[in-house]
Amino acid sequence: MTRHARTALSATAFAILGSLAPLAAHAEWGNLNMPVGVTVLSKEIHALHMTMFWWCVAIGVFVFGWMIWSLVAFRKSQGAKPDTTMTHSTKAEIVWTVIPVVILVIMAIPAARTLIAIEDTRNTEISIKVTGYQWKWHYDYLGEDVKFFSSLARASDEARQLGSGVNPESVENYLRDVDNPLVVPEDTKVRVLLTAQDVIHAWWVPAFGMKKDAIPGNVNELWFKVEKGKTGLYRGQCAELCGRDHGFMPIVVKVVTKDEYRTWLAGQKAGESTPADASSEPAADSSPTIAALPAAPQG
Amino acid sequence: MSEMREQNNRRLTLRLLGFAAGAFAFGFALVPLYDVICDITGVGNPKDLLRASNVQAIEHDESRLVTVEFVADLPSVGSWEFRPVIAEMKANPGRLYEIDYVARNLTGRDTVAQAIPNVAPGKATAFFRKTECFCFIPQNFAKDEERVMPVRFVIDPNLPKSIDRVTLSYVFYDNSTRVAALN
Amino acid sequence: MANTATHDHAHDHHDHKPHGLKRWLYATNHKDIGTMYLVFACVMFFLGGAMALVIRAELFQPGLQFVDPGFYNSMTTMHALLMIFGAVMPAWTGLANWMVPMQVGAPDMALPRLNNFSFWLLPFAFTLLLLTLFVPGGAPAGGWTLYPPLSLQAGDSFPLTIFAIHLMGISSILGAINVVVTILNMRAPGMGLLNMPLFCWTWLITAYLLIAVMPVLAGAVTMLLTDYFFGTSFFAASGGGDPVMFQHIFWFFGHPEVYILILPAFGVVSEIIPTFSRKPLFGYESMVYATASIAFLSFIVWAHHMFTVGMPLAGQLFFMLSTMLIAVPTGVKVFNWCATMWKGSISFETPMLFAIAFLFLFTLGGFSGLMLAIVPADFQYHDSYFVVAHFHYVLVPGAVFAIMAGVYYWLPKWTGRMYNEKIGKLHFWLSTIGVNVLFFPQHFLGLAGMPRRIPDYSTQFADWNMVSSLGASLFGFSQLLFVYVIWSAVRSGEKAADRPWEGAHGLEWELPTPAPYHSWETPPTRSVISHGAMH
Ligand code: HEM
Ligand SMILES: [Cu+2]
Ligand SMILES: [Cu+2]
DSSP: OOHHHHHHHHHHHHHHHHHHHHHHHHOOGGGGSOOOOSBHHHHHHHHHHHHHHHHHHHHHHHHHHHHHHHHHHTBGGGTOOOOTTOOOOHHHHHHHHHHHHHHHHHHHHHHHHHHHHHHOOTTOSEEEEEEEETTEEEEEETTTTEEEEEOBOHHHHHHTSTTOOOOGGGSTTTTSOBSSOEEEETTOEEEEEEEESSSOEEEEEGGGTEEEEEOBTOOEEEEEEBOTTOOEEEEEEEOSOOSTTGGGOEEEEEEEOHHHHHHHHHHHHTTOOOHHHHHHOTTOOSSSOOTTOOOOOOO | OOHHHHHHHHHHHHHHHHHHHHHHHHHHHHHHHHHHHHHHTTSOOGGGGGSOOOOOOOOOOTTOOEEEEEEEEOOTTOOEEEEESSSEEEEOTTOEEEEEEEEEEOSSSOEEEEEEEEEESGGGGGGEEEEEOTTSSOEEEOTTOEEEEEEEEEEOTTSOTTOOEEEEEEEEEEGGGOOGGGO | OHHHHHHHHHHHTTOOOOOTHHHHHTOOOHHHHHHHHHHHHHHHHHHHHHHHHHHHHHTTSSSOOSSOHHHHHHHHHHHHHIIIIIIIHHHHHHHHHHHHHHHHTOSSOSOHHHHHHHHHHHHHHHHHHHHGGGSTTOSOOSTTTTOTTGGGGOOTHHHHHHHHHHHHHHHHHHHHHHHHHHHHHOOOTTOOGGGSOHHHHHHHHHHHHHHHHHHHHHHHHHHHHHHHHSOOOSSOGGGTOOHHHHHHHHHHHHHHHHHHHHHHHHHHHHHHHHHHHTSOOTTHHHHHHHHHHHHHHTTSOGGGGOGGGTOOHHHHHHHHHHHHHHHHHHHHHHHHHHHHHTTOOBOOOHHHHHHHHHHHHHHHHHHHHHHHHSHHHHHHHTTBHHHHHHHHHHIIIIIIHHHHHHHHHHHHHHHSEEOOHHHHHHHHHHHHHHHHHHHHHHHHHHHTTOBSSOSOOOGGGHHHHHHHHHHHHHHHHHHHHHHHHHHHHHHHOEEOOSSOSTTOOSGGGGSOSSOOSSTTSSOOOHHHHHHHOOO
16 A cells, blocks of 8 residues: 555545544444343344354454454565465365354254244233234233334424424433323243234334244234343334334333232223223224224325 | 456346246245245144144143133124134143134124134144134124034144144134235 | 558548438447447446445435435335446446457458347336336336335336336347357457467357346346236245245246356456466366356355245255355366466556456455355344445456456547546556445445335444445545547547557457458458467
8 A cells, every 4th residue: 555545545534533522422322233032032142143253253352353454464565475376175175064054053042942932832821912013012901902103203203303393302212102002911831923014014113132023814822921120111113124103103002010010901991091092993892803993094 | 348247147137037036935834934934943833723624633642721711803894793602721742622602793784703822832733723613714694693603623742732722713704804815 | 460451451541431310220230239338338337326326425414304205115126226227237348349359350240231230129128117217106216126016016117127128138238249240250260269268258248148047137127017917826925825836936047147247357357467477377278167067056046135034944055055055166267367476477557456356355355145045044144234245245346347348448448548547546556446445345334234225224324334435425426537538539549559558369360450440351360369369
């Protein structure tokens, strides 16, 4: 590289680093990695992710090290002479085929184990049917006759309009808040049945480690069990492109203690429904019907 | 370019065009193949749920109870009332059960409806046998008619032990959502 | 070699090269058609890039500042379609047109008139596609993957899009047939298959992939079309169809497609690294076999794009293992490239710089690919920005850098003139820095939970999106330098030697510079071939 180019390069690098500095001052640096999450599965998945990450780092150190070594040690400008007889080596090729295979097998074993655990839906305690709509979610506690819609909270919805003039920073939980959160008890195996009304959506709460597609005419399932003591609010989003407002159908799960859950459920059954719920379900009677839901807005 | 080479080129070009045509046909062949693969691998093909199985009550396994959940769905354009009469039950694999769904036509006209069944988890599909179901044929409904429609089913005792809960779900489509194509 | 040179020069004077517009409209010469493909690809690259900048401008800050969410979805959809089918694939076909006849010792492509036809389909296809921006309902907005039922909600753009895809498909199938026939039938006597440069090998395999899977895409979109207009229900649950089946068919095409985009890059890099390491490619045969096994495996991994649709356990395990297996031949390639540089005598001209960046950054994309193959982890990664980071690493510093490397590498041979090395290097550094600032933070965004294909996001994602958008403008505007450096080389570059790169091997360098209009009117003799050979 000429001295000229080197100067240009370092100038650019400094310019970029310089522009990053003010960002660094207020960045949330915790947001660099996958969350560990609060469920049995999310922890296993996170561990798998980290294992894979470290494998990649290790392989990267080796491969990138090799590349950098070659690039530095065999520079023509330093008088390196090529060894043109070095054209192949069966031995080397066997080594760098077999070792990767072995590493891959080592990677695959824990992955398969976790996958089997994920597929094991036995002993669920609560079944909730989640239906994706353009562009909101519908939750139905099966066998409990509790069901409601969950849409983007009004404050976010107003702020997110094109040219609203509202600074998103001023809205709490911008785009990650809903009118009616899904409520589930801690330490309980919850099975989520997923389907959709119009197009494919996907239900994703990163803290639970899972996402699954909600497909019209199809029923999918996933389960999660939030660890005891991890009550609180967990947020996620629709993760399959579903049209115009795909970015605006968040998911909020409120994890409560078992007692709180029982009280909440009883309250819901007693008709203590949230306003949005009541208005969107005129045919609310006590039968387990999901009939006559209003048509979802068409885009 | 020699005559000979010209001919060789033409021959190879035609062969490759034939190959491309074959690949195009293969794209369509994937449609039936999809069902075949579902069947062969035993993962269960939801389309089989649209046909009657000829199993009658089999040797049943009193010691095992599987929870069966019943779910009803409508597409967003549907003006219907549609629900299972019971939300869930416990079933012995091998025993024949009958449950009911209720549908009411609120579309304001006479119409034809077709229910599309589905079983979760997917791998239970192959073990969910129905001897009677309102989804086997399109259902005629008069305006405002309400009807109770039975489903008779047996859970195959070979249902993998890793499954203790099966969900039977239907989506109820009517004329306005292109039922006709099914038949 | 001096002999052949004068010989060919003599021929050059007898050329009846048509002039003006006709030269291009009726072009049957592989170089003219190659040039048109490359120029077309460049135009699409800038149009697709402009759309990407619209996307990144909207994502610069949280809140909607510039575009409507529906239009935003059109931008992501059109960006992908333009870049994949309009920029990368035609650029590869353009390079194949230029280089394959020169490298195998043929005067031209085997099927010159078909060649003309397959090129001229493209401007029509993309005019149709771009017209959708102006029809009621707007351009397609359901993602380049066209998943129903969403893609069926499109307005008037729908038939235009499908028709455009058909035209692109026909164009690339015909282009691929031409490459296969040229390589199999037009090689100079004495040029065995295993004497061919790797660029020809990787293109031969790519061409077979194209012929095998583009028709499958055509089938899939035809089924969409009949579902939309003629009441079939291939993918409509209401008629007993299954929307998931579309995804299977699409990805049966789609995964081989990603290798269609990258295999020729392997070929280009396998030419450039030996040249600037002044050492033969290490493990030539294993490179060929690795390419072939990647192509073969690419047919049995498709469902790794759809782990979240709810497949049976056995299916998920199968597709996880087969996907991981692809990393093995890919690794063999990377190791062979490293071994090629090892004990070489390396210099760092612009093509080599791009090839080195390819080596590092493509490998990085391979790592994230490996992570994505792990099904349980993919339940987190899928449809997040982590995937966006992955495929952009393999596509931009992967395929696109390789295309640029190839253009810098062969430009002297094409035009007889040298590009300006200083500006070339500046272009390289700005692109490399830009592409990393642009895409690296997207790994963080995805892991932190940001879904892909959204026009707005919550404030926790703001910082990295801003960084990414800054990187995007740096990368995007740096590409103007690329146009400038080529333009100025063609206009007023220094005269290039017949063999402008000291370590270059291969038949193309046995031709005079600039290469004569008809490459090898008399096939190269065995001694020319062995002079050009490198292994
Ligand atoms: C080691 C090799 C590779 C592996 C193991 C791998 C694996 C994967 C996986 C598992 C996905 C799906 C992720 C998801 O959607 O959840 C994916 C997506 C993708 N990959 Fe790769 N990949 C590899 C190399 C490549 C190459 C070479 C290319 C192209 C040049 C490529 C292009 C893509 C694209 C375009 C997507 C996203 C498609 C979309 O959803 O729009 N990958 N890859
Ligand atoms: Cu959605
Ligand atoms: Cu793939």
